[in-house]
Amino acid sequence: MQMILPFPDIDPALFSIEIGGFTFALRWYALAYIAGILLGWRLAVLTVRRDALWPGNRAPMQPGQVEELITSVILGIILGGRLGFVLFYQPAYYLANPGEILAVWQGGMSFHGGMIGVTLGGLIFAWRNKVPLLSLGDLMALCTPPGLLLGRAANFINGELWGRPSDAPWAVVFPGDRAQDCPGIVGDCARHPSQLYEAGLEGLVLGALLIFLVYRMGWLKRPGAITGMFLVGYGLSRSFIELFRQADAQFITAANPMGYVVQFGDAGLSMGQLLSLPMVLLGLALILWPRRSTPA
Structure with missing residues (x-):
């Protein structure tokens, strides 16, 4: 008998x-965003206060500027994450229902879209404050994993x-008709807790690696290297976990039960893997770019 x-x-x-017939709720998902942003903010302040970590022993910005950066990050996460979900995952639905595009309380956020939004926000912040772009990217990359950890847990x-x-001993029976819609399975349908896999790899493991590289190996003195490691680490982690994660329903058909968006015979790439591939390539380029100083 399967253990579930x-x-x-x-x-x-x-x-x-x-209040007055309206229900106001604080959800774990919202709390995860808030806590992730606060943890990232404190880590950013701690890091810019240590001049010795940065090129020329001088941080690229002052601790007080981190608050303005956080504002840009929040806007990038919300707008980019929502628009990314709309464009990457359900464009046909939202084209037919444009009034729901901004209904973020209904759920539906894309990490890749949020990353694009945060990048654009960072570009504007760097331009306005004359902050070196690669060093700013390194700081933002260092502070992202806590949010990923808490967000996936939520x-x-x-x-x-x-x-x-899955028939793994740690498989979980998720509630709801959709979670229990498993062709060929009689009784309870247990599934991989892929959210926790992502929390562990993208949050704990990647976060610990970046902190080690910054505080022990001096990688901030090589502008762009931490950004590159984050892109590679996230891209590889997400691509691996996609092997265990249920594909979005709109990509699943009788001829494509795995939900690939690009197929090579019986194999293929999911949307998450397809979006992660350029991240890995860009990250490798940033890490291996030869015109950088040796860590001091």
């Missing part, structure tokens, strides 16, 4: 209150973005 784990009884809302609590059906 029941889904933990955790309410997606931390608490809710009713995905698990919400019972969304679950994995493919």
Whole structure:
């Protein structure tokens, strides 16, 4: 008999209150965003206060400027993440229902879209404050994994973005008809908790690696190297986890049960893998770019 784990009884809302017939709730997902941004902000302030970590023993910006940077990051996450989800995953639906494009409370955010939004926000911040672009990118990359860790944990609590059906001992029975729609499986359908896989690899492992490279190996003295390592680490982690993550329903057909967006015979690439591929290539270019100084 397969050993499976029941889904933990955790309410997606931390608490809710009713005022004048309206219900206001603080959800774990929103709290994950808030906590991730606060942790990233404190790590950024701590890092720019240590001049010895940076090229020429001088940080590229002052601690007080981090607050303005955080504002750009928040706007990039929300606008980029939502528009990325709309364009990459469900363009036909939102073209037919444009009024729902900005309905972020209904769910639907794309990491790759959020990264594009944050990048554009960083470009504007760097231009306005005359901050070296590669060093700013390194700081932003260093501070991203805490948000990824908490965000994926919140995905698990919400019972969304679950994995493919599995008979692994740690497979979880997620609630809901869609999660239980597993052709050929009689009874409870257990799935990979792929959200937790992502939290571990993209959050804990990648975050620990970047902190080690910054604080022990002096990689901030090589502008662009930390950004490159983040891009490679995230791209490879996401591509690997896509093997266990359930593809989005709009990509799954009878002829394409794995939900590939690009197929090579019986194999192919998911949307997450396709979007991660240029990240890995760009990251390798930044790490291997020969015109950089040796860490001091």
